[in-house]
Amino acid sequence: MIYPSDLGSSFNQLALILGIAVVIPLIFDKSKPTHRVAMLSVAIVLALRYIFWRATETIAPFGLTLDWAASWALLALEALALIGSLSAFVIMMRVKSRSTEATDHANWWGPAGDPSVALLIATYNEDLDVLERTIIGAKALRHPNKEVLVLDDGRRDWLRDFCARSEVGYMRRPDNKDSKAGNINHALQRLVERDSPPDYVAVLDADFVPHRGFLRRSLALFHDPGVGLVQTPQHFFNADPIQHNLGVSQSYPDEQRFFFDHMQPSRDAWGIAFCCGTSSVIRFSALQDIGGFPTESITEDFMLTLALQNHGWRTVYLNEALTEGLAPEGLKEYVTQRARWCLGLMQIARGSLGPFARNNLRLRDRWSVMDSVFYWLTTFTFRLAALVFPLLYWYGNVTVVNAQLADVVSYFGTYYLWILLTLNLLSRGHVVPVLNDVRQLIGAYPIARSAITGLIKPYGHPFSVTAKGGDRSKIVVQWRMMLPFAVMLALTLVGLCLGVFTDRFAFFDAGDGKWVILFWTLYNIVVLSVTLVACVELPRRERHVADAPEQVRVTFGGHDLKLWMTNLTLDHARLRGRKFDVGTRGSIELAGVGSVPAYVSEKSGDGVRLQLLPDDQQRAALFLRFHAEDNTPGISNVRMSAMLRDIARRFTFSSARKS
Numbered sequence: 237m238i239y240p241s242d243l244g245s246s247f248n249q250l251a252l253i254l255g256i257a258v259v260i261p262l263i264f265d266k267s268k269p270t271h272r273v274a275m276l277s278v279a280i281v282l283a284l285r286y287i288f289w290r291a292t293e294t295i296a297p298f299g300l301t302l303d304w305a306a307s308w309a310l311l312a313l314e315a316l317a318l319i320g321s322l323s324a325f326v327i328m329m330r331v332k333s334r335s336t337e338a339t340d341h342a343n344w345w346g347p348a349g350d351p352s353v354a355l356l357i358a359t360y361n362e363d364l365d366v367l368e369r370t371i372i373g374a375k376a377l378r379h380p381n382k383e384v385l386v387l388d389d390g391r392r393d394w395l396r397d398f399c400a401r402s403e404v405g406y407m408r409r410p411d412n413k414d415s416k417a418g419n420i421n422h423a424l425q426r427l428v429e430r431d432s433p434p435d436y437v438a439v440l441d442a443d444f445v446p447h448r449g450f451l452r453r454s455l456a457l458f459h460d461p462g463v464g465l466v467q468t469p470q471h472f473f474n475a476d477p478i479q480h481n482l483g484v485s486q487s488y489p490d491e492q493r494f495f496f497d498h499m500q501p502s503r504d505a506w507g508i509a510f511c512c513g514t515s516s517v518i519r520f521s522a523l524q525d526i527g528g529f530p531t532e533s534i535t536e537d538f539m540l541t542l543a544l545q546n547h548g549w550r551t552v553y554l555n556e557a558l559t560e561g562l563a564p565e566g567l568k569e570y571v572t573q574r575a576r577w578c579l580g581l582m583q584i585a586r587g588s589l590g591p592f593a594r595n596n597l598r599l600r601d602r603w604s605v606m607d608s609v610f611y612w613l614t615t616f617t618f619r620l621a622a623l624v625f626p627l628l629y630w631y632g633n634v635t636v637v638n639a640q641l642a643d644v645v646s647y648f649g650t651y652y653l654w655i656l657l658t659l660n661l662l663s664r665g666h667v668v669p670v671l672n673d674v675r676q677l678i679g680a681y682p683i684a685r686s687a688i689t690g691l692i693k694p695y696g697h698p699f700s701v702t703a704k705g706g707d708r709s710k711i712v713v714q715w716r717m718m719l720p721f722a723v724m725l726a727l728t729l730v731g732l733c734l735g736v737f738t739d740r741f742a743f744f745d746a747g748d749g750k751w752v753i754l755f756w757t758l759y760n761i762v763v764l765s766v767t768l769v770a771c772v773e774l775p776r777r778e779r780h781v782a783d784a785p786e787q788v789r790v791t792f793g794g795h796d797l798k799l800w801m802t803n804l805t806l807d808h809a810r811l812r813g814r815k816f817d818v819g820t821r822g823s824i825e826l827a828g829v830g831s832v833p834a835y836v837s838e839k840s841g842d843g844v845r846l847q848l849l850p851d852d853q854q855r856a857a858l859f860l861r862f863h864a865e866d867n868t869p870g871i872s873n874v875r876m877s878a879m880l881r882d883i884a885r886r887f888t889f890s891s892a893r894k895s
Contacts, residue, residue, distance in 0.1 A: 246645035275658045276325045282651040289647040320610030330505030344459040350381040351435035359442035360389045369859040373445035417529040417536035441514035444561035445863040454517040464522035464549025469496035472563040473869040483886035487878035494666045508604040509553035513537035535580025542589040557868040571679035575686045578612040582690025613687045616680040630731025664873035718771035725764040792822030812843040829857040
């Protein structure tokens with residue numbers, strides 16, 4: 237029996253943590269290792285306390301029963317997931333910023349002249365509108381001694397002709413062996429054949445535009461002769477599918493922001509930052525030393541770091557927004573991309589540079605691989621299990637966690653609250669319950685399948701290249717992705733009704749543990765409901781820099797005026813404060829672009845919409861204005877009140893459509 241004093245004591249523990257959450261932001265400094273170590277050490281202690289309690293007090297007694305099997309299965313999944321969490325906590329105890337180092341060692345090569353750089357843009361099936369901005373951005377880099385090379389595995393004549401007009405290099409090969417890694421290796425072989433190979437190679441995906449300072453800032457870190465590769469963040473100028481479909485693209489960061497803004501700087505502090513493919517610069521002699529890009533895994537980027545380290549070369553991380561790219565805009569592409577990353581990591585774990593293979597990797601490099609294995613293997617598997625195990629109680633009267641409410645509050649509640657407090661202090665509020673679970677759940681099954689099959693049979697699996705661009709002008713319901721979540725939601729709701737409103741399992745006589753199952757079930761209902769909404773892909777507007785008003789000079793109908801521009805895309809602009817007749821021709825003066833011819837395409841409530849008619853030079857200048865300036869695209873931290881408002885608006889929109 238649970239006495240009120242016991243429950244009261246448990247809630248007092250939660251109140252203590254909530255009190256700390258009010259005070260500690262005033263004194264916590266995430267740049268200080270002692271502060272990070274203190275917070276994360278408490279997290280580790282609470283995690284170990286929780287799992288010890290789970291293993292000793294909540295498990296069904298041994299026996300060949302469903303209760304015993306289910307109880308121990310859930311504990312095993314929790315324990316494996318906890319190992320991954322503990323590893324992440326240790327990694328995050330350190331953090332490193334190299335911005336000052338890059339500034340101090342700018343132009344370290346001195347009067348010897350700027351080092352030569354071959355900038356490789358690997359492409360397979362991207363459209364011209366995707367490739368054009370990348371090529372224009374690459375040409376505009378401030379570093380003068382560079383060569384832009386487009387590596388076309390699609391063997392497209394129109395792209396060859398476009399590259400010739402754009403005065404950039406173009407290469408193709410007769411086959412697609414080894415995919416992207418093979419494409420780059422083919423280019424490296426041709427560069428080696430030259431009388432003067434480049435000093436460095438920079439790699440950009442076809443949908444990533446470099447900011448003007450990308451090369452100069454990255455090259456500064458090669459002052460250290462032991463550095464083989466410099467990786468920079470990958471930020472996105474568009475919303476990922478979860479952000480967009482839930483309507484939180486202006487208040488909730490994209491999924492990868494936590495990794496690039498917070499995990500990679502911590503990994504760098506331990507010396508285990510790794511290459512993420514695009515937005516990286518590599519010493520050419522280091523590539524020659526290892527024989528080019530490794531082809532043993534479809535995630536050749538992570539494996540490249542291991543191959544370099546295996547030969548004594550280090551990877552470092554410069555946490556500055558120096559490129560910006562196009563995130564997958566559809567859920568299918570989003571999930572496909574992550575399942576491919578997962579499969580590639582499992583191939584690395586089973587390969588010649590795996591943590592248990594005979595090689596020259598340091599212990600910390602092996603730890604780095606194992607940390608990634610635990611993340612991909614346990615995170616998504618556990619997310620699926622969290623949906624299934626409560627159903628065992630509602631439909632089979634199987635108790636998987638035999639716990640008292642006071643104990644759950646004391647052991648799990650305190651651990652969970654402390655983790656939320658700590659991670660959000662370290663990451664500026666990135667860890668949001670429900671939304672984080674939705675992001676994991678969307679791709680949980682294909683990712684978990686890739687993890688398990690990849691470990692058992694690492695090779696022989698087909699994979700798809702992530703498609704980018706395309707028509708996103710209509711609402712698309714991803715019925716096949718939605719169906720499993722809809723079925724799980726229906727089963728959960730029916731099971732809950734059977735348990736609460738019938739006497740089938742005597743819910744109200746089931747003891748204090750029933751509240752654990754009830755809360756767990758209600759939380760799953762919320763997560764599944766939000767996931768269903770996320771499976772409805774909303775139309776996307778034309779991508780633009782911002783809607784922040786900007787005063788511009790316009791000439792229309794013989795009038796020379798200064799008006800407010802509230803929206804700008806490559807083809808359109810919106811003006812506020814003056815109306816002109818549809819069809820009126822004139823021009824608009826845009827900073828960094830010049831006077832762009834335009835005509836009025838439609839009237840709006842407080843102004844007009846212009847159709848822009850830029851020439852090729854102005855079009856290129858618009859691309860640079862949008863994507864190549866030295867700023868940080870997207871949302872870098874959670875705006876909680878705005879996020880809640882955005883979600884409420886999204887669900888209101890869904891309800892209105894149904895009615």
